[in-house]
Amino acid sequence: MARLNVNPTRMVMSKLKGQLKVAIKGHKLMKDKRDELMRIFLELAREIKALREEVEPMLEEVYGSFSVARAVMTPEMLEEALMYPKQSVKLVAEEKNVMSIDVPSFDFEQENTQTGSVYPYGFATTSGELDKSIEKLSILFPKLLQLAGMEKEAMLIADEIEKTRRRVNALEYVKIPNYKETIKYIKMKLDENERGNQTRLMKVKDMMLKENIEQQREKDAEMLAQMAE
Template sequence: MQSQFTPTKANLIKARENLSFSRGGYALLDKKRTVLIREAMTLVDRANEIQKKVKNQFEDAYSTLEIANITLGVNTVSDVAMSIPKQEEFQILHRSVMGVEIPMVIYEKDENKNPNYSFFRTNSALDNAVNTLENLKYLVYELAEIENAVYLISLEIKKTVKRANALEKIQIPRYEETVKYISEVLEEKEREDFFRLKKVKSKKQENS
């Protein structure tokens, strides 16, 4: 690194500016890393909570669905299931977390939604299974959003850590070494110039 810089005052100023810029960049990356890690940990905790809810609701849904299959018959339950239209009442928007674009699943939950099938060949077990799976759908939306966010943030954390380490362990020490080297060379040169000037003055005084 030293060989790339001629020990001049201009290069010393430039090296100091680069050092200051690198330290500032490291401070920003370190802050970004801290915020992203905190955000990821919060999301992971939330994902674990939702996964437990999803597991419980799946168990409840399959339990009531099993009762419906026994009481109504598998063919009847299958026919009702096929008659329910596929619905995707959601939008994908984005939010930014320290420059990371995180997709958000936006939906409006309809609490008073009427069934899409006739009550004529069905029973309460099937109704419960349908309602449970309907509510489960919203949990899956939320879980998908959170798990995707954790994945994207994790990738950004790795990139940020790599850049921060490069600055901390390579770039900053190099500029510190360069500033030290140029400063020492210039100081030595100033001392030599000072003694040289002192000798010249001394000779002039002797001659006079």
């Protein structure tokens, strides 16, 4: 804990008291923000965990079905089957504000959709496992997009929690103690100066009183001398 290098005057002390008041208020607001961000982060982490537990088995099934399809189909047949998709997807990225943090929000729009089927090929030369893979992937895609947005949001909130924590610690362990120590030092110096001034005034008063007494004695002596004559 170190005091600030300032002149020990009443004006400086008044200014520091104002800054201390602001720092204490800011510290409380920062702590409240940190606690609220922690609450949001933990709630989001639980949602991410639940969604991951739902998505990962489905994704394993997609990879498994596609691996079987690759094993039973030639690379040329597989490439030809997937060359011209019936559906195209346009990603829509927006932002939302969470405790002054701009976090991404992902959505998608399907374009050029041919209703009735998501399969861009005929069934004569393809494997049923490829059908399963594409069908499961079309169901899984919105959940993957949602998971990506939630995980990015969690990363940004975690970064903001760390920044807020550092600010709280800086105020709590550096700024506020420094202000308090400096105000205490200035008050001590002002009290010391005031005591010194009082001591000097008392000495001056004693000197003046002594001088007045001596002058009075001289006057009394002169009057006695005149009366004796």
